[in-house]
Amino acid sequence: MPTSATGRSEPRAPRRGFTLIEMLVVLAILGVLSIFVALSTAPDPRRQAAGEAQRLALLLEAALQEAQWGGRAIAWSADANSYRFWQQDGERRWEPITGNDLFRPHLLTEGMGVSGIEVEGQALAPGALLKFSPAATPLFRIALNAPQGTLFLRSLPSGKVDLQADPQADPQSVRQVPQAQ
Numbered sequence: 001m002p003t004s005a006t007g008r009s010e011p012r013a014p015r016r017g018f019t020l021i022e023m024l025v026v027l028a029i030l031g032v033l034s035i036f037v038a039l040s041t042a043p044d045p046r047r048q049a050a051g052e053a054q055r056l057a058l059l060l061e062a063a064l065q066e067a068q069w070g071g072r073a074i075a076w077s078a079d080a081n082s083y084r085f086w087q088q089d090g091e092r093r094w095e096p097i098t099g100n101d102l103f104r105p106h107l108l109t110e111g112m113g114v115s116g117i118e119v120e121g122q123a124l125a126p127g128a129l130l131k132f133s134p135a136a137t138p139l140f141r142i143a144l145n146a147p148q149g150t151l152f153l154r155s156l157p158s159g160k161v162d163l164q165a166d167p168q169a170d171p172q173s174v175r176q177v178p179q180a181q
Contacts, residue, residue, distance in 0.1 A: 048109050049146035050165075056083070056144075057153050057161040062102060064159045067132035074103075075129035078114040078142075082107045086129055094129060108144075115150070116143040 018026075063074045063085060075086040075094055085103035086094045097103040108114070117124040118141045124130060130140055142153040152164045 045109075045111055045147040049112050049144075049148060049151065050163075052109050052112055053144055053146065053151045053153065053163050056106075056142075057163050059085075059102070060153065060155070060161045061159065064132050064137055064155070064161075067134050068137070068159070071134045073131060073133050075131045077127070077129050078117065080115075081113045083114065111145075111147050113145045114142060115145045117141070 060076065063076060066072070067074045073088050074097075077084060077086065082105060084105040085097045085100075087097050089095050096105070117130060119130060119138050120140075124140075130138070132138065137155065137157065137159050139157070140153075140155045144151040144153065148165065150166055152166060154162045154164060156162055
C-alpha cells in the first residue's frame, strides 16, 4: 500500500460543518435583522395618533353618509379622551347608538384627546352634540391633541372629512372640551 508524504495511507474524508468564523458571521447578520424587526414593530405614538385621527375622520364621513342616505339624523359627541355616536328614538330624543360595531363608543389612544370643536365657525358648547341631518351637511372642525402636535379634522361641503396636521397650531383657537372626571 503506498504511503503519502505525510505518512497517511488513506485519503481524508472531506470536512463537514461550519467554521467558527462562518458561525459568527451568521449570528451577526441575525442580530442586525432582529434589531430592524424590533424597531419596525415597536409602536410609534405619532403613527398611532395619525391612525386614530384617520379612523375618526372615516367614522364621521360614514355618519354623514348614513344620515343623508339613510334618512335619519345621527350625532357625535366627545369628551377629553373619548367619543360616541347618537341616534334619535321614536320620540326624537337622542340616545347612544348601541349594537353597532361601527358607531360604538371609542376611547382614544394614550396621549391623544379632543381639544376643541367648532360648527359653522362657532364653538360647540360643552356636552353639545354635533348633529348630522339628512337635509344638510354641517361644516365643522375638530382639534385633536396628539404627540406630533395638533391634528384638525375639517368637514368639506362634499361630505368628506379632511385630516390636517399643524404642529404649530394653537389648540386654544378651537373651543375646549371639558376634562372627564
